[in-house]
Amino acid sequence: MIYLQIAANGLVLGGLYACIAVGFSLVWGVLNVINILHGSFIVLGSYVAYFAYVHLGIHPFISIVIAGGVLYALGYLVQVGIINRVVSAPVLITLTLTFGLDLILNNTMLVAFTADYRGITLAHPLGSLEIGPVFLPGDRVAAMALAILLTILLYRLLRDSSIGRAIIAVRMDREAAELMGVDVKRINAITFAIGAFMAGAAGALLSIIFPISPLNGPVFLGKAFVVCVLGGLGSVPGALAGGLLLGVIESFTSYWLGPERAVTVSFALLLVLLFVRPSGLMGRRGYE
Amino acid sequence: MRNWLALAVIAALLAALPLVGNNYALRLAATVCMYSVMAQSWNFIGGLAGYPSFATAAFFGLGAYASAILQNHGVPMVPAWACAGLAALLFAAFLGGAILHLRGHYFAIASLIVAEMLREIVNTLPDFTGGGKGMNLPLLNLSVTGQAQFFFYSMLALAVLTVASAIVLHRSKLGFGLRCIQQNESAADIIGINTYAYKTAGFSLSAVFVGVSGAIYASWVNYIDPPDVFDVLISVKPMVMVLLGGLGTIFGPSIGAVILLLLEEAVWRNFLTIHVAALGVIIVVLVLFLPNGLLALIRERFPAKAMAK
């Protein structure tokens, strides 16, 4: 029966991982840019939620919108001002660029907020949920639910809105979309901004679970990578499936081999996957 | 040949450094040589073959630890260095088989992950590697100045060797083949290039000197731990240096190494807390305004002064 608890823990975590990864996956799939900033965006979102809570009493779940909004604006500016100039450059260039930008953001956060781990202790926690033999902290379940909700909202946005369809068109074939009148530059900026929004939102959700520090940026980025390769690029259902799967795998690995090994195992899994099937479990033959 | 002459002159000039420089200058120069080795090595796989490898830190850390472990089991220092290079070479050859069929982003990520995994593995084997507490290396029986000179000359020798390899590689069939692979891998296949073998060779070459440099570094600082020798910046800075100097050129990587490290020294001396951000700014400026590196810029402005390529 303990396995059910472990699996449940994994699913809760997995929902959050999906939210962490989906913005990253979208940017990679549509702009063909690996956004190394993503991890730091998440951390920044966490900080926004933290300060909103500590100074203004705003619950982190509400901060989803605030953090998301702040990151949307930041992402849009960064994309339009900087990344847009190199969007069709080779991998080496775009990767190095976002890496450099991340160095700037991360260092700035370190200077502004210090590396001290902060945490949010909710004044009115939601207590524990009991579902059959499984105990789950109410706040985490709520966070997971919101994370999945956000992911589904994004999915609907992509499918149903004209912006969303334009984004999918650019992901499928940039040149064809351009020929059909899509303003690819604007779509790129919006997509990147959406990715940043999702990162900020995820950060707000994560702020009640994980300690907040710029040092955590690479950790989140690593998870996003694994989820992308597991679930396939640019695919929201893929990110969801990959996230849940990663959560469960990590949960079991933590139990059997100890929490320190969980990261190594997920990386090993990533390498095996890359070796065997780079396009992921669900994704289309992704961009390189 | 112009290239050999340039190398000989520069090596001779640098060899005279201990006569005019103090220990600080020697240490700085040794660091420049070390990064020159890494940048030149990265150029073999990243510049010539066009495969953006983030594995440099993996090779560096592997070399450092291999040498440390061997020395702690009684192997003398210089043979341990050589074994470290061999270990890095074999590791790259093996790793290449696993990830060189990947292209672009996937290859980059895979190589990045490998370094992270190596770091984790070292962390979790404390009996073998000292784990998070790190490893100590035997001290040399030399004065401070003596050590500074010894390690400067060691790094210089390695750097000269690496540049020499670059010169040979660029003229060789292997170098030609790698350039073909970079420009059009399908055409390279059809023309009779065994792309798999060539890429593996390039990747292995990009590892061997880096491994030795890691080993020398370990002996130099006498203490290594995972976050130090597997630091992702060890993978990124050589890339930036090559971009700065000129991708796929012979002397570009070394020029980039000199410039970036001098820039860093200037910033580090004065702005320690934003040191990392400053590197980030350099990267962004470089990518946006100098996409082909300095050598290309100079060649455009001064076509008559065609620098040794």
Added chain:
Amino acid sequence: MTALLTLDGVSRRFGGLKAVDDVSFDVNESEIVGLIGPNGSGKTTLINLITGVHPATAGYVRFDGHDITRQRPYRIARLGLARTFQIVQPFPRMTVVENVAAGALFCGHASDVREARAIAREHLEFTGLADMAHRPAATLTLAGRKRLELAKSLAMRPRLLMLDEVNAGLNSTEIEEALAIIRKIAEQGVTIIVIEHLMKVVLSISHRLVVLHHGQLIAQGTPREVVADKRVIEAYLGAKYAAGNPGVSN
């Protein structure tokens, strides 16, 4: 006399689609064989199968006594099989002479880069590209790049050369020039397979024709035989023409 190239029941599936379906034919030494068929009939896929770009899902391919069915492309190239691509595949930032030198160097005919360049210059003379020798390949016109592709393949000293739509995008003068070069190559004893979907071009140059349609081989023979073949006409022009045409053999 055994054929230089033999295809026996070669097939290739992509998912549920059979791009090449049970194709068998021979190519003899010193022949010029035209491989024709409407667009989408599987001609390029067949070439990709022969050169090892995709493995065949059934059947086998034999070249000069070797079974090359599941060989890697570079091995097949070194055995003496060269091909040009429909969409030209140069090494864009290398010079014209370096492109051709690559062909000489990696198929074993030059022992080092210097010798390869010397051999390359000969081939540039042959294909009329000598005065472009030091220009980057990407700066050539389409016709120039096609000729470069040809020169590169020749530098590989192939026994069998496969030309995939070498005339696509060329005007009639350029086509005449290309055909003249092809004839010169054949005179030197190279066996050639020409893939074309333009009838006029391939008729003037081929000894024999092989016709593909929907991945299947529907006819082979001399140009005269094939052109009058009802199935071929049907494939190109539709059943209407095939049925209502007197003087058409069944």
